[in-house]
Amino acid sequence: MDYSNQSGFRQRKLQARARMRAPGMDHGEPQQLFDDTSAGSHPAGHGGMDKGATAYTGQNLLSDPMSNLAMAYGSSLASQGKEMVDKNLDRFIPISKLKYYFAVDTLYVGKKLKLLVFPYMHKNWEVSYQQDTPVAPRFDVNAPDLYIPAMAFITYILIAGLALGTQDRFSPEILGMQASSALVWLIIEVLAILLSLYLVTVNTDLTTIDLVAFSGYKYVGMVVGVLAGLLFGKTGYYLLLFWCCGSIFVFMIRTMRLKILSEAAAEGVLVRGAKNQLRMYLTMAIAAAQPVFMYWLTYHLVR
Numbered sequence: 232m233d234y235s236n237q238s239g240f241r242q243r244k245l246q247a248r249a250r251m252r253a254p255g256m257d258h259g260e261p262q263q264l265f266d267d268t269s270a271g272s273h274p275a276g277h278g279g280m281d282k283g284a285t286a287y288t289g290q291n292l293l294s295d296p297m298s299n300l301a302m303a304y305g306s307s308l309a310s311q312g313k314e315m316v317d318k319n320l321d322r323f324i325p326i327s328k329l330k331y332y333f334a335v336d337t338l339y340v341g342k343k344l345k346l347l348v349f350p351y352m353h354k355n356w357e358v359s360y361q362q363d364t365p366v367a368p369r370f371d372v373n374a375p376d377l378y379i380p381a382m383a384f385i386t387y388i389l390i391a392g393l394a395l396g397t398q399d400r401f402s403p404e405i406l407g408m409q410a411s412s413a414l415v416w417l418i419i420e421v422l423a424i425l426l427s428l429y430l431v432t433v434n435t436d437l438t439t440i441d442l443v444a445f446s447g448y449k450y451v452g453m454v455v456g457v458l459a460g461l462l463f464g465k466t467g468y469y470l471l472l473f474w475c476c477g478s479i480f481v482f483m484i485r486t487m488r489l490k491i492l493s494e495a496a497a498e499g500v501l502v503r504g505a506k507n508q509l510r511m512y513l514t515m516a517i518a519a520a521q522p523v524f525m526y527w528l529t530y531h532l533v534r
């Protein structure tokens with residue numbers, strides 16, 4: 232056995248162990264170096280590659296003529312659809328003209344309320360026009376508005392709640408039913424008038440909002456009747472409600488006949504003509520329906 236070779240082998244083995252234990256060559260340090268490299272270099276490079284790919288894809292979409300054409304076509308379809316919806320909606324309910332119906336002031340409101348309660352002495356019922364457009368309600372007491380019907384409807388609901396409360400019958404459900412029933416009957420009334428005008432073939436400048444305004448004026452008389460019932464009992468309720476029913480009947484007759492019979496007067500149709508008689512009957516039916524609704528919606532509030 233060659234001991235020199237064996238001792239040389241041992242010496243080389245010890246030297247290798249010494250080099251492994253030298254500073255910077257510890258077992259944990261290469262692993263930490265590898266971890267830093269993999270945590271810093273590789274993810275950063277991977278993230279940079281994702282950002283570059285995203286930017287490249289976005290540039291392709293923006294520069295693609297087919298994408299631009301599709302976006303332009305979609306915008307065109309959206310604008311055409313919006314225009315069609317607005318046109319059809321404005322045909323039945325001209326929302327763009329709602330500002331006209333709320334163009335009122337304190338003086339107009341006072342004159343209009345007086346006209347609704349005391350219409351018998353009023354002479355001129357024609358609406359003033361300026362360049363084929365009716366003037367704002369604050370400049371003409373005969374022009375329809377939505378401010379008084381809306382405020383009268385809200386006041387009617389509040390007075391109904393007060394009347395139910397004095398009779399120990401108030402509850403949120405009953406008040407909600409009272410408001411919803413009044414609103415539903417108003418909608419039914421307006422739809423019935425529109426259908427009647429269509430069946431009678433009346434060409435008039437009346438719009439749906441005009442009919443809502445004229446039909447909503449009856450809430451003024453309803454408020455007066457219920458208030459009289461709260462203050463003076465059933466006798467006061469029936470007396471003032473009867474007066475307001477007669478007033479709204481006269482108001483509707485003199486207002487609607489100018490709208491419904493205006494075409495017949497312009498065409499020179501004979502008063503005894505069948506078509507003109509249908510229009511007269513329609514005018515009277517619309518006016519007569521107002522007292523019926525006034526009594527139907529208020530009689531149970533006074534006891």
